[in-house]
Amino acid sequence: MLRNILIIGAGKSTSYLLDYFFEKAEQEQLQLTIADVNTDTIPVKFKQHPNFEVVCLDIFNTPDRQKLIQKAAIVISMLPASLHMNVAKDCIAFSKHLVTASYVSDEIQGLDQQAKDKGLVFMNEIGLDPGVDHMSAIKIINKIKEKGGKLLLFESSTGGLVAPESDTNLWNYKFTWNPRNVVVAGQGGTAKFIQEGTYKYIPYHKLFRRTEFISIEGYGKFEIYANRDSLKYREAYGLSNVLTLYRGTIRRVGFSKAWNMFVQLGLTDDSYTIENSEGMSYREFVNHFLPYSPTDSVELKLRYYLKIDQDDVMWEKLLELNLFDANKKITLKNATPAQILQKILEDSWTLADTDKDMIVMYHKFGYELKGEKKQIDSHMVVIGENRTHTAMAKTVGLPVAIATLLILNKKITTAGVQIPLHKEVYEPILDELTNYGVVFKEIEVPYLGYNPESVAG
Numbered sequence: 001m002l003r004n005i006l007i008i009g010a011g012k013s014t015s016y017l018l019d020y021f022f023e024k025a026e027q028e029q030l031q032l033t034i035a036d037v038n039t040d041t042i043p044v045k046f047k048q049h050p051n052f053e054v055v056c057l058d059i060f061n062t063p064d065r066q067k068l069i070q071k072a073a074i075v076i077s078m079l080p081a082s083l084h085m086n087v088a089k090d091c092i093a094f095s096k097h098l099v100t101a102s103y104v105s106d107e108i109q110g111l112d113q114q115a116k117d118k119g120l121v122f123m124n125e126i127g128l129d130p131g132v133d134h135m136s137a138i139k140i141i142n143k144i145k146e147k148g149g150k151l152l153l154f155e156s157s158t159g160g161l162v163a164p165e166s167d168t169n170l171w172n173y174k175f176t177w178n179p180r181n182v183v184v185a186g187q188g189g190t191a192k193f194i195q196e197g198t199y200k201y202i203p204y205h206k207l208f209r210r211t212e213f214i215s216i217e218g219y220g221k222f223e224i225y226a227n228r229d230s231l232k233y234r235e236a237y238g239l240s241n242v243l244t245l246y247r248g249t250i251r252r253v254g255f256s257k258a259w260n261m262f263v264q265l266g267l268t269d270d271s272y273t274i275e276n277s278e279g280m281s282y283r284e285f286v287n288h289f290l291p292y293s294p295t296d297s298v299e300l301k302l303r304y305y306l307k308i309d310q311d312d313v314m315w316e317k318l319l320e321l322n323l324f325d326a327n328k329k330i331t332l333k334n335a336t337p338a339q340i341l342q343k344i345l346e347d348s349w350t351l352a353d354t355d356k357d358m359i360v361m362y363h364k365f366g367y368e369l370k371g372e373k374k375q376i377d378s379h380m381v382v383i384g385e386n387r388t389h390t391a392m393a394k395t396v397g398l399p400v401a402i403a404t405l406l407i408l409n410k411k412i413t414t415a416g417v418q419i420p421l422h423k424e425v426y427e428p429i430l431d432e433l434t435n436y437g438v439v440f441k442e443i444e445v446p447y448l449g450y451n452p453e454s455v456a457g
Helices: 012-024 044-048 062-071 081-093 112-117 132-146 179-183 255-265 282-287 298-306 313-320 337-349 391-408 423-434
Strands: 003-008 030-036 052-056 074-077 097-100 121-123 150-162 191-195 198-202 211-216 220-226 244-252 357-369 372-383 416-418 441-445 453-456
Touching: 003 012, 003 062, 003 391, 012 030, 012 044, 012 391, 030 062, 044 052, 062 081, 074 081, 074 391, 081 097, 097 391, 112 121, 112 416, 121 391, 132 150, 132 357, 132 372, 132 391, 132 423, 150 220, 179 337, 191 220, 211 244, 211 357, 220 255, 220 357, 244 255, 244 357, 255 298, 255 313, 282 298, 282 337, 298 313, 357 391, 372 391, 391 423
Parallel strands: 003 030, 003 074, 030 052, 074 097, 097 121, 121 416, 150 244, 211 453
Antiparallel strands: 150 357, 191 198, 191 244, 211 220, 220 244, 357 372, 372 441
């Protein structure tokens, strides 16, 4: 008898997820239902496969949504995080397991006891970051503790980047995920972490000028800026007494300094709208944030405001984006500065069909064992195939798919709302991921403590 898996949402992150089930469908006796509001973009091979059904679904159509959930043995929600709740409530009502790649919201967490009472697994944060970062980190943390080691330091950073062979602009960056998340990164709070036992705080206007550096063998040097809340998982990871705890975002060196120009100009602000933005030129948009001058050009005013010379690479980076083009027009009505900046950047930073992206993840573990301080560095690099089969889609979608099958096959049985921190979850998923080239390289290095310059071999 076929077992039905319902996948709600078939966006950018699902290419490898769907391929995984395509590969396993007959062997595992799976019936896959793919439900999305736009079914035109779903590849024909799924529409023609006897074990797949493609359904057009408006997520807000409650009867249609509930009808599909009732038929399923397990539900995967690849919707935006804000839309999970109705699906989750239906899963409780109809006693269905649920898998998402999203952060656990307070609302989803509120369903924990009901899920436990019904013996349901509600697995969340099982994508890349969050997801692979949790699993790869807790595996080593537990290994250190099992040997009797005491954790002193934990640093973890991830970046969605462009692969070296597709790196064709001065920013060394292209959008590999939701562009909006890049534009508003770091807003809404001060970044906080612990460094050598002292709490540290970085306000948004300083965030992109406080970077650390790492070098990864074969891929060169990268920079890291701090995530908003590095302390969120301190208790979950069992690191209450750790002296240094830092989580960050990885970019190529020079990106943060250049991005800081947008921050200082106010172009990343998402709190108000620009009057009459539709039809405004890129040049006019930039000029809105500069002082008035009856004689100076927009270019001259901006260089003076940001204190950059015309032979500075920072200036070249701005020119590359056509920011001063009087002919390019904004097509968004009453948009925020952040929304307009996103549109401008998408002109230059969208992946071409044959472009490849790259995921870099880096962990550093400092610990004490039998009176001796030691350190383990762990890193993962994954290169995408093309614009559809991206490294981002692989590292988000595969863990979701693997976890779903493990739950369906009763290999993961712990009930309740959770993230992948149990051995029954992370060990088989990390093992399976190695078959798809998602592999961590671990090396023991001399203990350096907190060091803004790190090298991974």
